Amino acid sequence: MSGNNWLKWLSAVSVMFAAMGAANAGQPINMPVGVTDISADVFDLHMIAFWLCVWIAVAVFGVMFYSIFAHRKSKGHTPATFHESTTVEAIWTTMPFLILIALAIPATTTLVAMEDTSDYDLTVKITGYQWLWHYEYIDEGVDFYSVLKTPRDQINGLAPKGDNYLLEVDKELVLPVDKKVRFLITANDVNHAWWVPDLAVKKDAIPGFINEAWAKVHTTGTYRGQCAELCGRDHGFMPIVVRVVEQAEFDQFLADNTTLLNDGAEYAAVAE
Amino acid sequence: MSTVATDDHHDDHQESPYSIKRWLFTTNHKDIGTLYLWFSFIMFLIGGVMALVIRTELFEPGLQFVDPQFFNSMTTMHAIMMIFGVVMPAFTGLANWLIPMMVGATDMALPRMNNWSFWILPFAFAMMLSTLFMDGGGPAGGWTLYPPLVLQTGDALPFVILSMHFMGLSSIMGAINVIATILNMRAPGMTLMKMPLFVWTWLITAYLLIAVMPVLAGGITMLLTDKFFGTSFFNAAGGGDPVMFQHIFWFFGHPEVYILILPSFGVVSSIIPTFARKPLFGYASMVYATGSIAFLSFIVWAHHMFTVGMPLAGELFFMFATMLIAVPTGVKVFNWIATMWRGSMTFETPMLFALGFIIMFSIGGFSGLMLALAPVDFQYHDTYFVVAHFHYVLVPGSIFAIIAAVYYWLPKWCGNMYNEGLGKIHFWLSTIFVNLTFFPMHFVGLAGMPRRIPDYALQFSDYNMLATIGAFGFGFAQLLFLYLVIKAIRGGEKATSQVWENAEGLEWTLSSPPPYHSFTTPPVIK
Ligand code: HEM
Ligand SMILES: [Cu+2]
Ligand SMILES: [Cu+2]
Numbered sequence: 161m162s163g164n165n166w167l168k169w170l171s172a173v174s175v176m177f178a179a180m181g182a183a184n185a186g187q188p189i190n191m192p193v194g195v196t197d198i199s200a201d202v203f204d205l206h207m208i209a210f211w212l213c214v215w216i217a218v219a220v221f222g223v224m225f226y227s228i229f230a231h232r233k234s235k236g237h238t239p240a241t242f243h244e245s246t247t248v249e250a251i252w253t254t255m256p257f258l259i260l261i262a263l264a265i266p267a268t269t270t271l272v273a274m275e276d277t278s279d280y281d282l283t284v285k286i287t288g289y290q291w292l293w294h295y296e297y298i299d300e301g302v303d304f305y306s307v308l309k310t311p312r313d314q315i316n317g318l319a320p321k322g323d324n325y326l327l328e329v330d331k332e333l334v335l336p337v338d339k340k341v342r343f344l345i346t347a348n349d350v351n352h353a354w355w356v357p358d359l360a361v362k363k364d365a366i367p368g369f370i371n372e373a374w375a376k377v378h379t380t381g382t383y384r385g386q387c388a389e390l391c392g393r394d395h396g397f398m399p400i401v402v403r404v405v406e407q408a409e410f411d412q413f414l415a416d417n418t419t420l421l422n423d424g425a426e427y428a429a430v431a432e
Numbered sequence: 433m434s435t436v437a438t439d440d441h442h443d444d445h446q447e448s449p450y451s452i453k454r455w456l457f458t459t460n461h462k463d464i465g466t467l468y469l470w471f472s473f474i475m476f477l478i479g480g481v482m483a484l485v486i487r488t489e490l491f492e493p494g495l496q497f498v499d500p501q502f503f504n505s506m507t508t509m510h511a512i513m514m515i516f517g518v519v520m521p522a523f524t525g526l527a528n529w530l531i532p533m534m535v536g537a538t539d540m541a542l543p544r545m546n547n548w549s550f551w552i553l554p555f556a557f558a559m560m561l562s563t564l565f566m567d568g569g570g571p572a573g574g575w576t577l578y579p580p581l582v583l584q585t586g587d588a589l590p591f592v593i594l595s596m597h598f599m600g601l602s603s604i605m606g607a608i609n610v611i612a613t614i615l616n617m618r619a620p621g622m623t624l625m626k627m628p629l630f631v632w633t634w635l636i637t638a639y640l641l642i643a644v645m646p647v648l649a650g651g652i653t654m655l656l657t658d659k660f661f662g663t664s665f666f667n668a669a670g671g672g673d674p675v676m677f678q679h680i681f682w683f684f685g686h687p688e689v690y691i692l693i694l695p696s697f698g699v700v701s702s703i704i705p706t707f708a709r710k711p712l713f714g715y716a717s718m719v720y721a722t723g724s725i726a727f728l729s730f731i732v733w734a735h736h737m738f739t740v741g742m743p744l745a746g747e748l749f750f751m752f753a754t755m756l757i758a759v760p761t762g763v764k765v766f767n768w769i770a771t772m773w774r775g776s777m778t779f780e781t782p783m784l785f786a787l788g789f790i791i792m793f794s795i796g797g798f799s800g801l802m803l804a805l806a807p808v809d810f811q812y813h814d815t816y817f818v819v820a821h822f823h824y825v826l827v828p829g830s831i832f833a834i835i836a837a838v839y840y841w842l843p844k845w846c847g848n849m850y851n852e853g854l855g856k857i858h859f860w861l862s863t864i865f866v867n868l869t870f871f872p873m874h875f876v877g878l879a880g881m882p883r884r885i886p887d888y889a890l891q892f893s894d895y896n897m898l899a900t901i902g903a904f905g906f907g908f909a910q911l912l913f914l915y916l917v918i919k920a921i922r923g924g925e926k927a928t929s930q931v932w933e934n935a936e937g938l939e940w941t942l943s944s945p946p947p948y949h950s951f952t953t954p955p956v957i958k
Contacts (some may be wrong), residue, residue, distance in 0.1 A: 189875035213798035233776045240774040243711040252766045270807040317494045350581040357880045362810045368668020371741035388814040393501045396885030
């Protein structure tokens, strides 16, 4: 293929990537930094790994593209005959190894921190059902179900879709700010996974198992997530909403909701 | 050596290509290779249509076309078709066509079993597809078949499991045949370390298949007994353990993903030296790298299960082991580039697909490295980021390598050249659309879109729309491939024995097309 053709096609490819950029009318394209120290660490690790990959790619593909342009028959390049070099092989086996060690260190530190569920202030038991969540503040005696609130008409295109389409629930999980909250996660029918990106918490909810996770949110606000393990027909329709509030407001919430205990009756059939 | 090209006293076995009996009863490696490759293409169309159903539903937010349950069975079936029906049979087809020619044999070692291992497949897949019409619909629990969800499948479940047993049986027989051929049928002088890399990578793949297909068979049989015979292997209420299935599945599943890529490494290692007009750099290290990848593939399975709640020590072990795979994978890529370095390159269609493979497979390798980091995988897992990862390694990875192989060896197989200009257009269309489809999936995945959902929140809409447009473009571009292949089979410029200026290897010493029985007298190996 002539150099001209190459340019034509390469520009087509660039136009394509430009189109992807242009399509980004303010829609998010990256992982959220989140609202806990852990989520920020995870984000940093993600970006370190990302840029590492980018630079390795630039270096490796740079050499490759140089070769593609310089060492071509149409330029009358005659082929060399070398096909071995133990030194070179040793270098490009060791180098990646060292880079990986450098990456493994922060990864290990973050992982160890994430798995440390000691010294918590509050425990919430989370149970996944087909297709809703149940929350229980174990020591406070408050529990309730949380179900998708988006009206059917919006899903079926009979009504305009709201801002939080598919990411809104009837009763939000309310948590106090700056407190270490431990989640005990399980399921009652099939596997689910409880995931809130801003908290960097994703843990499978598995019948017969109780998994642990935790979050200490440092900013009040509403954070949305979804079930992240295929759980059947309405897997796409069991969102999670966490509202993080000041301690006083949280206490008020608990006081107001001790009665919610019985409110779950309408879902009792599912719960059994 | 070229005198072996005509061997008449065996050739009369070849019946007319239009006789059904020839194809049904054939024990010839080339006929069986052809059957495998066409079967794979038909499955590619069926699996592709399923993908387009998925992408159509995801074109914009809201439920427009399909019921969520049917959507789930489309994602499940699409994966099963593509993995077991497209990539694996295509590789077996290539193995059938090429391995006897590459090692200087007449045919495969076990020709009757070869016939059987192919003819199981149409029945297995007919059964699998028929489940879509059963009460309760097709399987909809994902190709990973996790219990308890998969046990909610309706009438389809036993048929799904039986057909997967058949697929496994077929792969195991294919693998046994490859091993028997490579170990016993090499021409005198063809030592192991002289074998072309395609033969090496397939030898290792065949061992992986024999090691892990029975594990899958065991796992799905336990599902069957849990459902129908009152056992509780995976039922917590009965004292069982649903996570154990995931361990069994991924002990099969991770080596399986290498089964889906190792033969591609062999293909690319054949193509790059030809068009760079320079011998492959680091042949021995390529062999060792393949061996190490195969070994490591057995000790990384739980990187698919970081979120199930393993002990810290387990998570660390699987994270480190997974990161290690990047080393031999990197060695492969570096060797290919060193092969091109100071070569004398030309860019015929097979070379373009091979170069596309190197770049885009590496993109999938990079996201693989990111996924290996357990703390970040908690964010990536089960999102579109993972979907982007495995599609980069499988579509512009495995599928591109298969397409490259077809362009590269087609003139040898049918004796005619394909249309080079159209071939290049096929490459560029495929490359543009494959990126348009899968690159945006990284974005929506990172931004929080879970996988396996039929409807999504509004902030994911733009990139989903792009992905759908890309998917249709990619799908239609493959019709051009079909046209090109049929046209070359029907006629066209005659190919020489060597086909490509610098092609090396025994297959290029045979005529194009080669005699029905490849080497009836052993070739002389330099
Ligand atoms: C550098 C090499 C690679 C690494 C480090 C790697 C790593 C990973 C990890 C950690 C996951 C799990 C992600 C998650 O679910 O959270 C994954 C998923 C996957 N990978 Fe890779 N990978 C590599 C290469 C490959 C190759 C070569 C293939 C196949 C050709 C492949 C196919 C897949 C598939 C199909 C899945 C998704 C399975 C599923 O959940 O359905 N990967 N990979
Ligand atoms: Cu779910
Ligand atoms: Cu894996």
